[in-house]
Amino acid sequence: MKKNHSQFILGDAWPVAELVVEYIKLQPGVKQAAVAGTIRRGLEIIRDIDIVVAASSPDSLVAAMLAMQGINHVISQEVGRLTVSLINSLVCTVYIVSPHEYSVALLYYTGSAGYVAKLAEQATRQGLTLDSAGLTNQQGEQVAVKDERSLYAMLKLSYVEPEGREDETELRPAGDAAEPLVAVSDIRGVFHVHTTYSDGVGSLADMAAAARQRGWQYLGIADHSRTAVYARGLRTETVMAQRREIDKLNAAYPDFAILAGIESDILPNGSLDYPDEILASFDFVVASVHSAFRQNETDMTRRIVRAVNNRYVTMLGHPTGRILLRRKGYAVSLPEVIRAAAHSGTIIEINASPYRLDLDWRWCRIAKEQGVVFAINPDAHAVGELEHLRYGLASARKAGLTANDIINTCSLSEIIEILKRKRQ
Ligand SMILES: [Zn+2]
Numbered sequence: 130m131k132k133n134h135s136q137f138i139l140g141d142a143w144p145v146a147e148l149v150v151e152y153i154k155l156q157p158g159v160k161q162a163a164v165a166g167t168i169r170r171g172l173e174i175i176r177d178i179d180i181v182v183a184a185s186s187p188d189s190l191v192a193a194m195l196a197m198q199g200i201n202h203v204i205s206q207e208v209g210r211l212t213v214s215l216i217n218s219l220v221c222t223v224y225i226v227s228p229h230e231y232s233v234a235l236l237y238y239t240g241s242a243g244y245v246a247k248l249a250e251q252a253t254r255q256g257l258t259l260d261s262a263g264l265t266n267q268q269g270e271q272v273a274v275k276d277e278r279s280l281y282a283m284l285k286l287s288y289v290e291p292e293g294r295e296d297e298t299e300l301r302p303a304g305d306a307a308e309p310l311v312a313v314s315d316i317r318g319v320f321h322v323h324t325t326y327s328d329g330v331g332s333l334a335d336m337a338a339a340a341r342q343r344g345w346q347y348l349g350i351a352d353h354s355r356t357a358v359y360a361r362g363l364r365t366e367t368v369m370a371q372r373r374e375i376d377k378l379n380a381a382y383p384d385f386a387i388l389a390g391i392e393s394d395i396l397p398n399g400s401l402d403y404p405d406e407i408l409a410s411f412d413f414v415v416a417s418v419h420s421a422f423r424q425n426e427t428d429m430t431r432r433i434v435r436a437v438n439n440r441y442v443t444m445l446g447h448p449t450g451r452i453l454l455r456r457k458g459y460a461v462s463l464p465e466v467i468r469a470a471a472h473s474g475t476i477i478e479i480n481a482s483p484y485r486l487d488l489d490w491r492w493c494r495i496a497k498e499q500g501v502v503f504a505i506n507p508d509a510h511a512v513g514e515l516e517h518l519r520y521g522l523a524s525a526r527k528a529g530l531t532a533n534d535i536i537n538t539c540s541l542s543e544i545i546e547i548l549k550r551k552r553q
Pocket residue numbers: 392417419446447
């Protein structure tokens with residue numbers, strides 16, 4: 130607890146930041162407000178919340194902020210900036226600017242600091258000054274900027290989405306834009322969802338109805354397999370019972386399909402915990418390590434690579450097993466696992482649970498270069514956890530992934546073919 134003091138997972142900080150923004154938007158004189166900083170960049174670990182507000186009457190906004198429920202105490206207060214501690218000790222800074230300064234302030238406080246410094250250098254080359262006071266010309270006059278895209282254009286650069294704005298990001302000249310990042314509107318369905326058949330709290334019917342309500346075309350169920358006794362893993366008879374219910378529900382849906390999968394444990398020797406004929410009967414298999422975490426790197430790598438090379442393993446689940454701010458991943462050589470996935474045509478999961486975000490986006494970048502494709506999997510154990518998709522999307526976007534890199538962007542008919550490809 131001491132070590133992780135004042136650090137939060139994205140899943141804890143982002144919804145709080147959104148609530149504060151909602152509250153700010155209700156105040157008189159507020160024109161625009163948005164979450165900036167590390168949350169907007171989609172980082173997996175957050176130290177504080179940054180919010181940028183365009184307001185015509187800053188004093189009344191500050192008064193409203195001080196009266197907001199959930200504030201523990203004020204840390205600092207100066208003109209245009211209020212920093213407070215919220216009741217869960219999350220620190221929140223609100224930057225208040227006038228409406229014409231908003232876009233530059235949003236870019237500036239989204240960061241990262243190193244990335245903004247590069248933009249500032251580029252501004253200098255264009256005879257402009259970019260700093261916390263905004264964008265000014267050589268006469269010291271404020272330059273009006275409509276939005277962040279216009280600012281990039283003014284700097285003769287290609288636009289970069291917030292998730293891409295990290296210290297190491299290179300500036301790209303105008304006309305040399307990267308491909309558009311995968312977006313929530315590209316998503317046609319998700320995989321790796323648990324139900325009450327194993328350790329989920331949502332029934333199969335409820336999870337499917339929620340997915341359909343989101344406008345998705347399919348939902349990939351993957352309950353725990355029989356070795357995962359602690360998670361009520363499915364015995365073969367239960368697999369068959371679940372299959373009958375899936376068939377029944379599918380018969381009632383004209384425009385939606387439940388795909389029958391399983392999250393099969395990778396046993397310490399790298400084999401899976403069902404015989405091949407059972408594995409072959411699933412639409413897809415997510416293979417995950419849930420036991421014997423303490424194997425040394427050589428054994429763990431051999432174990433996972435063997436599973437990846439299994440023709441029935443469609444996807445590798447949470448490849449490192451890390452739980453953010455709680456436990457490190459197991460010792461495993463990711464370059465070897467990624468190479469095996471690329472060679473065998475095994476999809477790598479971006480486990481979108483905000484506790485996991487595994488495979489890490491930094492490794493996703495490397496895996497993409499090797500030709501790996503990904504599935505964003507919410508690992509939902511309840512209807513509300515389908516929302517985990519947003520955290521996985523943030524990671525995918527940080528990794529620079531496009532719709533082509535993510536199988537969840539495929540239509541139902543395409544996905545059925547894709548899931549069969551490896552075992553054929
Ligand atoms: Zn798992």
